[in-house]
Protein backbone atom coordinates (compact mmCIF):
# COMPACT_ATOMS: atom_id res chain seq x y z
CA UNK A 1 0.00 0.00 0.00
CA UNK A 2 1.56 3.30 -1.05
CA UNK A 3 -0.96 5.43 0.86
CA UNK A 4 -2.93 4.44 3.97
CA UNK A 5 -6.07 6.57 4.38
CA UNK A 6 -6.02 5.97 8.15
CA UNK A 7 -2.40 7.04 8.59
CA UNK A 8 -1.68 10.41 10.21
CA UNK A 9 1.48 11.08 8.19
CA UNK A 10 -0.15 9.99 4.92
CA UNK A 11 -2.80 12.62 5.70
CA UNK A 12 -0.03 15.19 6.19
CA UNK A 13 1.50 14.15 2.83
CA UNK A 14 -1.93 14.56 1.21
CA UNK A 15 -2.42 17.98 2.81
CA UNK A 16 -5.48 16.78 4.74
CA UNK A 17 -3.80 17.65 8.05
CA UNK A 18 -1.68 20.82 8.29
CA UNK A 19 2.02 20.72 9.07
CA UNK A 20 4.88 23.21 9.27
CA UNK A 21 6.80 21.99 6.24
CA UNK A 22 10.52 22.57 5.96
CA UNK A 23 11.24 20.50 2.84
CA UNK A 24 9.40 18.66 0.11
CA UNK A 25 10.37 16.81 -3.06
CA UNK A 26 8.86 13.96 -5.10
CA UNK A 27 9.80 11.32 -2.55
CA UNK A 28 10.26 13.03 0.82
CA UNK A 29 8.58 15.48 3.15
CA UNK A 30 10.04 17.13 6.26
CA UNK A 31 8.09 19.12 8.84
CA UNK A 32 8.42 20.35 12.40
CA UNK A 33 7.44 17.90 15.14
CA UNK A 34 4.31 19.10 16.92
CA UNK A 35 5.86 18.34 20.36
CA UNK A 36 9.53 19.26 19.94
CA UNK A 37 12.14 17.77 22.29
CA UNK A 38 14.79 20.22 21.19
CA UNK A 39 14.92 23.82 19.89
CA UNK A 40 14.88 22.35 16.36
CA UNK A 41 13.02 19.06 15.91
CA UNK A 42 11.95 17.96 12.47
CA UNK A 43 10.59 14.70 11.09
CA UNK A 44 11.75 13.43 7.69
CA UNK A 45 9.32 10.99 6.10
CA UNK A 46 9.01 9.18 2.79
CA UNK A 47 5.80 10.11 0.95
CA UNK A 48 5.38 6.38 0.36
CA UNK A 49 3.57 4.67 3.24
CA UNK A 50 6.10 2.35 4.90
CA UNK A 51 4.82 1.48 8.38
CA UNK A 52 8.22 1.21 10.06
CA UNK A 53 11.86 0.26 9.56
CA UNK A 54 10.80 -3.34 10.18
CA UNK A 55 9.00 -3.24 6.81
CA UNK A 56 12.00 -1.99 4.80
CA UNK A 57 12.87 -3.89 1.64
CA UNK A 58 15.90 -3.75 -0.64
CA UNK A 59 14.04 -1.40 -2.99
CA UNK A 60 13.86 1.21 -0.19
CA UNK A 61 17.63 1.56 0.15
CA UNK A 62 17.81 4.67 -2.02
CA UNK A 63 14.95 6.32 -0.15
CA UNK A 64 16.65 5.73 3.20
CA UNK A 65 19.85 7.15 1.77
CA UNK A 66 18.03 10.28 0.66
CA UNK A 67 16.53 10.70 4.15
CA UNK A 68 19.98 10.37 5.73
CA UNK A 69 21.52 12.89 3.33
CA UNK A 70 18.69 15.36 3.85
CA UNK A 71 19.14 15.45 7.65
CA UNK A 72 22.41 17.46 7.79
CA UNK A 73 21.24 19.71 4.98
CA UNK A 74 18.07 20.65 6.89
CA UNK A 75 20.01 21.19 10.12
CA UNK A 76 22.35 23.58 8.28
CA UNK A 77 19.41 25.42 6.74
CA UNK A 78 17.71 25.70 10.13
CA UNK A 79 20.83 27.18 11.73
CA UNK A 80 21.96 24.14 13.73
CA UNK A 81 25.75 24.40 13.93
CA UNK A 82 26.80 22.30 16.93
CA UNK A 83 25.59 18.79 16.11
CA UNK A 84 22.28 17.02 16.02
CA UNK A 85 20.63 13.75 16.98
CA UNK A 86 18.83 11.39 14.59
CA UNK A 87 16.36 8.83 15.94
CA UNK A 88 14.15 6.25 14.25
CA UNK A 89 11.80 4.47 16.66
CA UNK A 90 10.65 1.07 15.42
CA UNK A 91 7.77 -0.99 16.76
CA UNK A 92 6.32 -1.27 20.22
CA UNK A 93 9.54 -1.84 22.15
CA UNK A 94 11.20 0.83 20.00
CA UNK A 95 8.69 3.38 21.28
CA UNK A 96 7.10 4.03 17.88
CA UNK A 97 3.80 5.91 18.11
CA UNK A 98 3.07 6.81 14.50
CA UNK A 99 3.28 3.84 12.13
CA UNK A 100 4.60 5.67 9.09
CA UNK A 101 8.39 5.56 8.88
CA UNK A 102 9.99 8.78 10.11
CA UNK A 103 13.40 10.03 11.12
CA UNK A 104 13.53 12.48 14.02
CA UNK A 105 16.28 15.06 13.56
CA UNK A 106 16.95 17.25 16.60
CA UNK A 107 19.39 20.05 17.28
CA UNK A 108 19.93 23.43 18.84
CA UNK A 109 21.44 24.54 22.13
CA UNK A 110 20.93 22.38 25.23
CA UNK A 111 19.24 21.80 27.61
CA UNK A 112 16.56 19.98 25.63
CA UNK A 113 13.09 19.06 26.90
CA UNK A 114 13.89 15.38 26.26
CA UNK A 115 16.60 13.18 24.74
Ligand code: AMP
Pocket residue numbers: 008017019031032033034035036043088089095096097098099
Ligand atom coordinates in the same frame (compact mmCIF):
# COMPACT_ATOMS: atom_id res chain seq x y z
P1 AMP B 1 7.38 8.20 17.26
O1 AMP B 1 7.22 7.96 18.71
O2 AMP B 1 8.80 8.01 16.79
O3 AMP B 1 6.38 7.42 16.43
O4 AMP B 1 7.15 9.74 17.06
C1 AMP B 1 5.99 10.31 16.52
C2 AMP B 1 6.22 11.80 16.55
O5 AMP B 1 5.23 12.42 15.77
C3 AMP B 1 6.13 12.42 17.96
O6 AMP B 1 7.36 13.09 18.26
C4 AMP B 1 4.97 13.41 17.83
O7 AMP B 1 5.17 14.60 18.55
C5 AMP B 1 4.92 13.65 16.34
N1 AMP B 1 3.61 14.06 15.83
C6 AMP B 1 2.42 13.47 16.09
N2 AMP B 1 1.43 14.11 15.41
C7 AMP B 1 2.02 15.10 14.71
C8 AMP B 1 1.54 16.10 13.82
N3 AMP B 1 0.24 16.23 13.50
N4 AMP B 1 2.42 16.98 13.28
C9 AMP B 1 3.74 16.88 13.58
N5 AMP B 1 4.26 15.95 14.39
C10 AMP B 1 3.42 15.07 14.97
Ligand code: ZN
Pocket residue numbers: 003004007008009010011048049050099100
Ligand atom coordinates in the same frame (compact mmCIF):
# COMPACT_ATOMS: atom_id res chain seq x y z
ZN1 ZN C 1 1.37 6.58 6.07
